[in-house]
Amino acid sequence: MMMYHIQFEWIEGSAHAIVIAENDEKAFQYAEQHLERRLLKLPVISECYITAKLPLERGRGYILTSAE
Numbered sequence: 001m002m003m004y005h006i007q008f009e010w011i012e013g014s015a016h017a018i019v020i021a022e023n024d025e026k027a028f029q030y031a032e033q034h035l036e037r038r039l040l041k042l043p044v045i046s047e048c049y050i051t052a053k054l055p056l057e058r059g060r061g062y063i064l065t066s067a068e
Contacts, residue, residue, distance in 0.1 A: 001020055001021070001022060001055075001056040002020070002021060002022075002023075002027070002053050002054065002055060002056060003018065003019075003020050003052075003053075003054045003055075003056050003060060004017075004018070004019050004020070004021060004024075004027040004031070004050055004052070004053050005017075005018055005050070005051045005052040005053075005062055006018075006019065006027060006028065006031040006048065006049070006050055006051070007047070007048070007049055007050075007051050008031070008035060008045055008047070008048050009045070009046050009047040009048075010043035010044055010045050010046050011043070011044070011046065012043060013043075015035060015038070015039075016051075016064060017030075017031035017034050017035060018062060019031050019034065020056060024050065024053075027050065027053075028048065031048075032048075
């Protein structure tokens with residue numbers, strides 16, 4: 001299992017998703033599902049990419065700054 005940091009970008013904004021998945025394909029699938037649940041109207045996504053992929057370990061985490 002891996003922990004993924006996925007970035008979504010669209011014309012009006014962007015979003016980050018942190019998901020745990022077995023592979024890249026599942027990570028994108030899970031992240032898109034979370035995005036759909038969070039937003040009332042799903043925007044047209046211009047970009048969606050993995051910014052980090054880390055092995056799942058005790059104490060592993062992220063610090064997200066406003067620049068990310």
